Amino acid sequence: MDLVSVWEATANPSKPRSSLEGDHYCDVVVIGAGFTGLSTAYHLQKNNTRTIVLEQSKVGAGGSGRNGGQILTGYLHSMSALVKQKGLDAARQMLQxxxxxxxxxxxxxxxxxxxxxxxxxxxxxAAYKPSHLEELKKEQQALQRDFNYSVKIVEKRDLPNELKTDFYFGGSIDETSASFHPMNYALGLAEAVENQGGTIFERSPARSIERDAQNRVVVKTEHGRVIANELVIATNAYSGNLHPLISKTIIPVESIMIATEQLPEKLAQSLIPQDRSVYDTKYMLYYFRRTPDNRIAFGGSGRTTGKRDARELFLNLRAGMVKVFPELEKARIEYSWSGKVGFTRERLPYIGKLKDGTHFAYGYAGHGAAMSTLMGKLLAANIRREQRGEGRQNPLEINELRPIPFYSQSSKVVGLMKYYYKFLDYIS
Known part of the structure; x- marks a missing residue:
């Protein structure tokens, strides 16, 4: 189902990178050349820590190069919900x-x-129901009261200033969020890693992870090995069965996207006048934006584990786009693609170190375009602090991973998930 994305099709030229052959030595080996892994390597190299990154495909080939390019504030949970879950001090730190x-x-x-x-x-x-707008208003009050943070409520009558649609009932604007071309960011970050002296091997999937007699990490690929002092796993929803414990603590959920043909500039601007990133409050949400070349990139939750229903899912997503923007009824869809989003049991990111010495960060629940770069920086900081014998403080730090009950990525549970999500979409 992984078809060509608009980001891949419009990406900057990328340099060829070799696959791993033979033995290579470094201070830290990072598995995964997405935003998390590349940021980890970038910040390690800036501090003269020799780093090698192993990527099973190409830089940005996973979720990092396939997302909507929305760099959003916050988390999947509202900040007021995080106050109840984590406490006010931790929630304030998480917002920061x-x-x-x-x-x-x-x-x-x-x-x-x-x-x-x-x-x-x-x-x-964007509020999908009038009751959702009331919830957004309550969250606005909580953000101002507890965090001294301001967002703006848009009533339905004023929504045409933001969206040319009758599909929604108002919304909430956060001016801090950003957007980018995610594949170009991944490619640029990879070059920054190499400019700092790091090494990236593509088409080099890790086959096994062992420890040698000197307690060094040995990561084996098909044609070579990396021997390092420290290991970082930064594969998020693409972790597979590489690490048994990590595999049992992350649920990969498929998200799908489409992108229209290039639209007349006037039309594209009229649909989203302020050029904001948009997502709605449906449980099976839509998210969309204008691209730099005047397309509408429109996404939703695919919730599929096979190819048989892929065509139907893309047709349904296009129908959803037309419901939101009827003027796009005749617009040609030029790109359709999918990617995996990683969820943990708390639907919050995890960062930490396992007893076997593995450093990890994953589970961004749809907010990885923003959070993963910072998590890579924090992973690098954790490794350097350990080397200096310093402590660390992070409300997302988790000391022990607990497997999700009755779950494995190869189990029938995954196959049943799509029916569960169809039910959630029906009642939302």
Whole structure:
């Protein structure tokens, strides 16, 4: 189902990279060349820590190059819900981390001259029901009261200033959020890693992870090995069965996207006048935006495990796009693709270190375009702090991974998930 994305089709030229052959030595080996792994390597190399990144396909081939390019504030849970779950102090720290994640991406793109169409135009959370707008208003009050953070409520009568649609009942605007071309950011971040002295091997899937007699990590691929002092697994929803415990603590959920043909500039601008990233409040949400070349990129939750129903899913997503924007009824769909989103049992990101010495970060629940770069920086900081014998403090830090009950990525549970999600879509 992984068809060509609009981001891959319109990406900047990328340099060829070799696959791993023979034995290579470094301080830290990172598995996964998405935003998390590349950011980890980038920040390690900036501190003179020799790093090798192994990627089973190509840079950005997973979720990092396939998402909607929406760099959003916050988390899947509302901040008021996180106050109840984590406490006010931790929730405040988590909000600041979210804001820091966007600022970090902005600074990395500027410092390294990454051409990825980064822009801060904010996001709109569009209310699918009148009751959802009331919930957004309550969240606005909580953000102002508990976090001294301001968002703007848009009533339905004022919505045409944001969206040319009758599908929604208002919304909430956060001006801090940003957007970018995700594949170009991944490619630029990879070049920044290499410019700092790091090495990236593509088409080099890790086959096994062992420890040698000196307690060094040995990661084997088909044609070579990497021997390192530290290991980082940054494969998120594409973890497969590489690490048994991590595999049992993340649920990969498929999300699908379509992109129209290039639209007349006037039409594209009229549909989303302020050029914001948009997502709605349906349980099976839609998310969409204008692309830099005047297409509408429109996404939703695919919830499929096979190819038989892929065509139907894309047709349904196109029908959803036309419901939101009737003017796109005759617009040709030029790109259709899918990607995997990683969820943990708490639907919050995990970061930490296992007893076997593995460093990890994953489970962004749809907010990885923003959070993963920061999590890579935090992974690098954790490794350096350990080397200096320092402690660390992070509300997303988890000391022990607990397998999700009755779940494995190869079990029948995954096959049944699509029926469960269809039911959720029906009642939402």
């Amino acid at each position: 981390m979210s804001l820091d994640s966007i600022a970090l991406i902005e600074s990395i793109t500027q410092e390294n001259g990454i051409s990825c169409s980064f822009q801060r135009k904010g996001h709109l959370a």
